[in-house]
Amino acid sequence: MTQSVSYVRDTMLPAQDPPALQSGPVKWVLDNLFSGWLNTILTLVSLYVIYQVLSGILPWMFGGIWDASSLTQCREIRDTELGGKEVACWAVIASRWKQLLFGFYPPESYWRVVLALVLFLAAVAPILFSGLPRKMLWLAVVAPFVVFWLLWGGTIWGPICVALGFVLGWAVLTYGEDIAGELAAILGAILIPILYWLFLAGPLARGIADFSSPILGFSSVISLVGATMAAAGIYLVTRRSSEIGATLLAIVAIIMWWAVVDPYLLVRFGLLEFASGAGLSAFGIEYVPSKQFGGFMLSFILGMSGIVLSLPIGIMLALGRQSDLFIINKFSVIFIEVIRGVPLIVWLFTASLLLAYFLPPGTSFDILLRVVIMVTLFSSAYIAEVIRGGLAALPRGQYEGADSLGLDYWQSMRLIILPQALKISIPGIVNTFIGLFKDTTLVAFIGLLDPIGLMTTIRATTDWNGIYWELFVFIGLLFFICCFSMSRYSQYLEKTLRTDHR
Amino acid sequence: MADTATAAAADRSQMQVSDEIAVEIRNMNKWYGSFHVLRDIDLTVYRGERIVICGPSGSGKSTLIRCINALEEHQKGSITVDGTLLSSDIKNIDKVRSEVGMVFQHFNLFPHLTILENCTLAPIWVRKIPKKEAEETAMHYLSKVKIPDQALKYPGQLSGGQQQRVAIARSLCMKPRIMLFDEPTSALDPEMIKEVLDTMIELAEEGMTMLCVTHEMGFAQAVANRVIFMDAGQIVEQNEPKEFFNNPQSDRTKLFLSQILGH
Ligand SMILES: Nc1ncnc2c1ncn2[C@@H]1O[C@H](COP(=O)(O)OP(=O)(O)OP(=O)(O)O)[C@@H](O)[C@H]1O
Ligand SMILES: [Mg+2]
Numbered sequence: 001m002t003q004s005v006s007y008v009r010d011t012m013l014p015a016q017d018p019p020a021l022q023s024g025p026v027k028w029v030l031d032n033l034f035s036g037w038l039n040t041i042l043t044l045v046s047l048y049v050i051y052q053v054l055s056g057i058l059p060w061m062f063g064g065i066w067d068a069s070s071l072t073q074c075r076e077i078r079d080t081e082l083g084g085k086e087v088a089c090w091a092v093i094a095s096r097w098k099q100l101l102f103g104f105y106p107p108e109s110y111w112r113v114v115l116a117l118v119l120f121l122a123a124v125a126p127i128l129f130s131g132l133p134r135k136m137l138w139l140a141v142v143a144p145f146v147v148f149w150l151l152w153g154g155t156i157w158g159p160i161c162v163a164l165g166f167v168l169g170w171a172v173l174t175y176g177e178d179i180a181g182e183l184a185a186i187l188g189a190i191l192i193p194i195l196y197w198l199f200l201a202g203p204l205a206r207g208i209a210d211f212s213s214p215i216l217g218f219s220s221v222i223s224l225v226g227a228t229m230a231a232a233g234i235y236l237v238t239r240r241s242s243e244i245g246a247t248l249l250a251i252v253a254i255i256m257w258w259a260v261v262d263p264y265l266l267v268r269f270g271l272l273e274f275a276s277g278a279g280l281s282a283f284g285i286e287y288v289p290s291k292q293f294g295g296f297m298l299s300f301i302l303g304m305s306g307i308v309l310s311l312p313i314g315i316m317l318a319l320g321r322q323s324d325l326f327i328i329n330k331f332s333v334i335f336i337e338v339i340r341g342v343p344l345i346v347w348l349f350t351a352s353l354l355l356a357y358f359l360p361p362g363t364s365f366d367i368l369l370r371v372v373i374m375v376t377l378f379s380s381a382y383i384a385e386v387i388r389g390g391l392a393a394l395p396r397g398q399y400e401g402a403d404s405l406g407l408d409y410w411q412s413m414r415l416i417i418l419p420q421a422l423k424i425s426i427p428g429i430v431n432t433f434i435g436l437f438k439d440t441t442l443v444a445f446i447g448l449l450d451p452i453g454l455m456t457t458i459r460a461t462t463d464w465n466g467i468y469w470e471l472f473v474f475i476g477l478l479f480f481i482c483c484f485s486m487s488r489y490s491q492y493l494e495k496t497l498r499t500d501h502r
Numbered sequence: 503m504a505d506t507a508t509a510a511a512a513d514r515s516q517m518q519v520s521d522e523i524a525v526e527i528r529n530m531n532k533w534y535g536s537f538h539v540l541r542d543i544d545l546t547v548y549r550g551e552r553i554v555i556c557g558p559s560g561s562g563k564s565t566l567i568r569c570i571n572a573l574e575e576h577q578k579g580s581i582t583v584d585g586t587l588l589s590s591d592i593k594n595i596d597k598v599r600s601e602v603g604m605v606f607q608h609f610n611l612f613p614h615l616t617i618l619e620n621c622t623l624a625p626i627w628v629r630k631i632p633k634k635e636a637e638e639t640a641m642h643y644l645s646k647v648k649i650p651d652q653a654l655k656y657p658g659q660l661s662g663g664q665q666q667r668v669a670i671a672r673s674l675c676m677k678p679r680i681m682l683f684d685e686p687t688s689a690l691d692p693e694m695i696k697e698v699l700d701t702m703i704e705l706a707e708e709g710m711t712m713l714c715v716t717h718e719m720g721f722a723q724a725v726a727n728r729v730i731f732m733d734a735g736q737i738v739e740q741n742e743p744k745e746f747f748n749n750p751q752s753d754r755t756k757l758f759l760s761q762i763l764g765h
Contacts, residue, residue: 401610405624406600
């Protein structure tokens with residue numbers, strides 16, 4: 001060819017809508033479902049199968065009987081009114097849904113569970129959605145203890161004493177480094193709170209509760225508000241000179257308030273009798289023992305505590321596994337491998353049977369707490385490995401970039417490395433969480449009344465003996481809603497965090 | 503490429519050098535396992551000096567300047583940066599790193615942060631400067647490298663040359679006393695090399711102490727007041743640029759120059 005193209009159109013023709021057969025759903029169907037004789041046959045066969053399945057399931061589900069008091073009655077209605085057509089007996093859900101949700105939790109206290117759930121959701125919302133005001137993050141600090149208190153009840157000193165353990169760990173980590181070195185500080189910050197929780201927290205809470213019943217708790221509202229305001233005031237005024245000093249002063253203020261001002265007010269205004277008369281002693285609400293917990297609420301508590309706790313522990317383990325510090329490194333590796341190498345059910349039996357032997361005599365250790373700890377440790381080993389993958393995927397240049405700017409280890413981890421590593425790991429993390437959430441049903445085997453455990457209980461009654469599918473469908477639906485939301489959330493999160501526009 | 507090199511620039515190369523010592527390296531040795539990467543390095547850098555380090559691939563150039571801010575640790579000898587002796591004490595190391603800026607071949611910007619956040623991060627967390635002030639400083643340096651309008655974008659949205667200039671601005675925001683460059687232009691397309699070199703030349707004119715690993719010999723001629731040639735982990739030859747290029751002493755230098763200058 002020697003000649004180049006001689007004519008080129010110099011104006012573009014406007015694009016036209018393609019003809020109907022070339023666009024839209026019709027084209028899609030033609031292209032994808034009926035594009036050849038084989039495809040056409042496959043499509044028709046599939047349509048037939050789908051029709052068969054749905055025509056079996058849908059009438060069963062939507063024609064179900066809601067109004068009956070037992071399975072026998074359900075069957076009667078079916079035979080007399082529906083001519084023997086197989087339909088679901090949803091009546092079991094209608095009559096037992098509260099039990100499936102709350103187990104044997106006292107019905108007059110259901111509100112506490114609901115309130116705890118609302119509080120939990122409010123506390124995680126600012127963490128999950130960055131559009132919400134940052135101040136709400138404070139909820140996340142307080143909520144775990146309030147939720148704990150709402151669910152189990154008893155004196156409020158329990159959760160407060162537990163919270164003190166965290167303060168203790170923080171203090172050891174912050175001030176221990178200068179005194180005993182970094183390694184000792186980290187180990188101390190882990191071990192000291194654990195020892196405290198095992199041996200001191202319980203007696204301390206009981207002690208304060210007993211001591212405080214008439215005096216300190218004379219009127220929950222006045223005492224709490226007064227002490228808080230005194231502390232906050234002092235903190236705000238003195239904060240400028242020294243953060244730590246201000247914190248200490250605020251703590252002193254609280255103690256002084258309770259030790260001096262409260263009793264004075266009591267005597268001065270003769271409130272003592274009023275207080276004990278009103279039954280407000282020590283901010284107590286009715287105590288609900290763990291064995292009354294059950295149903296979906298139990299799964300939710302186990303799953304969510306596992307999820308919330310295992311993420312930070314998993315992050316620490318992943319960092320530990322990367323660490324140059326010999327002890328921390330080996331501890332992380334052994335921990336991860338041992339926990340991950342043994343089936344969860346074995347750990348659950350360990351929690352329910354064996355742990356009692358290992359613990360020092362006299363320490364009673366709530367079964368639910370033991371299970372939460374096991375579930376948490378189990379999933380944190382998985383999370384650690386998922387995050388390790390994320391850490392390994394980061395180019396070394398990110399570490400060097402952070403180092404070269406003079407950021408210290410924790411700063412570069414928190415600001416540079418972890419945000420990116422966690423972002424990469426989101427699918428794996430959520431996958432682990434969903435697995436953990438569903439695995440909580442294994443606690444049925446150690447006698448806890450999670451939904452599966454309750455099913456057995458419900459079927460053991462004469463009314464509902466022999467009912468299976470309806471309960472399975474209901475429980476499955478609840479789990480599906482939770483797991484599917486997690487999955488959707490993770491996709492949303494991945495999208496909002498996407499900043500590499502390549 | 504860096505044909506900004508002029509005769510005037512050569513004169514400049516003697517200006518602004520004081521006799522205050524910025525970096526002093528004494529008899530420094532480094533091994534990777536049994537591999538002896540750096541041998542008996544002795545180097546004194548005076549404040550205001552612009553040093554260009556060149557040499558064949560694998561000769562240890564990167565390793566040398568990475569030792570200066572302790573991204574690599576050395577096993578023998580001493581390195582003193584700005585009066586601070588580098589030891590295994592992490593506090594010393596962090597201090598030196600906050601005084602020494604480093605620009606990498608692959609920029610190493612933080613992709614999850616905006617350009618502005620990249621630049622304010624270290625001042626806020628290391629220098630504890632209030633956010634507002636840090637942002638003002640960052641905008642100042644971003645204007646200096648001529649990309650203030652990109653401040654709210656993410657690194658992934660910028661071209662390579664722009665990213666490298668952001669990386670320079672990010673280091674400058676820490677108000678470093680010494681800047682290290684490790685082949686800042688080798689990952690860039692030719693059009694972008696000039697914009698980065700111009701930024702570096704501007705920096706040199708302001709009297710910044712610079713150590714620069716580069717094969718941009720035009721740049722070396724324009725701004726360096728000393729060129730160091732390394733081979734097999736040793737400093738083979740060092741001289742002022744004119745002498746170095748016109749009258750190389752050792753055979754290895756001659757060979758290297760003939761290869762790189764394309765004769
Ligand atoms: N982490 C490491 N472990 C082992 N050997 C290494 C490591 N990093 C570098 N080396 C070796 O040390 C030598 C010097 O490396 P260096 O990166 O300093 O060379 P360079 O002069 O910068 O080369 P280039 O011009 O290719 O960047 C090379 O032979 C390299 O293979
Ligand atoms: Mg190199």
